[in-house]
Amino acid sequence: MAVLLLLPVLATACVFSVGVGLWVVCSHFLTADIPAAIGHPVKLRVFHCLLQLLVTWGMIFEKLRLCSMPQFVRFVHDLMPLKKYPDLEIKDLRFGTIPVRLYQPKASSNTLRPGILFYHGGGAVLGSLRTYHDICCHLSKETDSVVLAVEYRRLPKHSFPVPVKDCMAVTVLFLKSLNMYGVDPARVVVCGDSIGGGLATLICQNLVDNSDLPKIRAQVLIYAALQALDFRTPSYGQNMNVPLLSLSFAFYCWSAYLNISPSWKSTVLKGAHLPVEVWEKYRKWLGAENLQERFKKRGYRQIPLGPLNEAAYLETNLVLDVQNSPLIADDEVVSRLPEACIVSCEYDLLRDHSLLYKKRLEDLGVPVTWHHMEDGFHGVFNTLDMGFLYFPCSTRILNAVVHFIEGL
Template sequence: MTAHDPLTPQARTLCDAMSATFPDPADGPLDADTLRAAARAGLGKPAVPMRSVTERRVSAPDLDAPVPVRIYEPGSDGPRPLVVFLHGGGWVLCDLDTHDGLCRRLAALSGASVVSVDYRRAPEHPFPAASHDAYAVARWAAAHARELGCDPHRLFVAGDSSGGNLAAAVAQRAQGDPEGPAIAGQLLLYPVLDHRLGGESPVAFERGFFHTTAHMRWYWEQYLGVGGDPVAASPGLAPDLDGLPPALVLLADCDPLRDEGLAYARRLTRAGVPAEVALYPGVFHGFLGAAGFLPEADVALARAAAWLTRTPGTGA
């Protein structure tokens, strides 16, 4: 790195340690299983207790198979907010276990129940499989909110990275579906929104900040497969954002995806959608997974939880 490192010393230490065990497609061909194993390395025991954690399978008429979900119920009494959470990992990596700690912290801090979605992953299941699974679970959550002890008017979609892509896509699809779930807000954590990878950040943070621009291009290739429509898979390119639910767009400053997140927040604001941006300097893509080690992650999760708590429901 140069003499001026935009990462904090703690973030740099963590970034380098993570990068050392996580292959970069810029260095040679990759396969999904190798990256999946790297993403799961070092998983520990749950650190944040919940009142209950249950596993279910969600079925829908338009799905080939039920979608596994994990439901986190915090200690707070209902009716609680209900969050459908879509994990990141470039639509290829990660699962319920890799994001268990993040979901627990979000539930504990916000008092919301969290439904974590084990959607189908690429390249075995390219676009739009993951998006279909995410939408099916959102519809199921809306229909079963009271059963889960939650307020049906306070249903949120949330996700990090590629999960943020799916969360934004669910919010857009619901807005255009007369029978779709009523979404109270969308929590987008350093989301993937635009296949073009525009702006300055993909160049400024191309390499050396864990999540590289080459990673993102490779993920898009896996997700789209043969003949996938990159525009349809890019919520940031949706022509009409009018009427979408409020959004919190939470970003890492040292991230190739920073600028597309900023661009989407600006588009939402121009469309009259209440959109907040929380930009954290000195940290890299995926930093929320380091809660308890990086103070920026703790602050960011507290802000996300506060936003979920104060954002009014759809009946307000």
């Protein structure tokens, strides 16, 4: 009898699940833009649909108050098996209360090794030590370095400034104990992708005046998120529907991370959340005139600035804090930063962050090694070692980073 009663429930659940899947697929084909230059369009469509399916189910569970969307997506991601790397010693540790994962080559070395502090991406919504395990293993193995990956606290429980504080705390503790891990204090590198690249930049800026710790040797920024002010630069219009980071999902991450109401979306996209004098002040660094002409093609249209919304300004002005927008830090700070390796992707919503920061560093005399992936998109680095979902661009990014670190 109980089985008979369960049958309608199971049938309903199956029909609902199929409906969710069909909705995700239809939504993808109606909204997603797959540029021909990316190559492997089927792979990208499959990858995007899988990610959107996880996010959609996460939203459903969040509405049902079973768990939050970020918790559900990270839970499913963390079910993926970890690949074994027999030539590396991998330890899960805690620096204070913050989980970290240490990667060390097992082979003995007559010299101290470089050290890499890695801050993962994911907009403080996605991403974890497990999802970046292969990337960190490759960095450790191929550069013969000690890698420390940081599991900073994320949404939904922790928003700005918690991730910044967590990464700073781990970085300081690591720099104080380099001899314990056999790391050369003259070759410590900070590295990150997306929001992790922004965190790496902040670490460099926050430590620039600290004379009690070893100096950061270099910063490796992979399609980094470097400013939270402006959603009107060319790449936002050109790549707003390119997987894996659409404008709508980027705004979701932005508003959740900064605890800003998503209802301000239309206001923020028009630039009406900040006064004209603010835009004039930072135009010298954020203006599209700072970009090469080739990056303003593909249908770029300048979005006119909307009239100031005072209520929006009161809620969103924390975007002017350099801890959210390291791209607008003072010249006196930026000019003293370590050399940088910057990786940008043509079909990335955040592409212009990298291009604008590259120009700032170069204008102030900071050495920059720049690699632009003409077929790259946001998140492509994570496809490293993903089997069918692997994109060759991810290997080129890895090779560029490895070559840069080996040359330090």
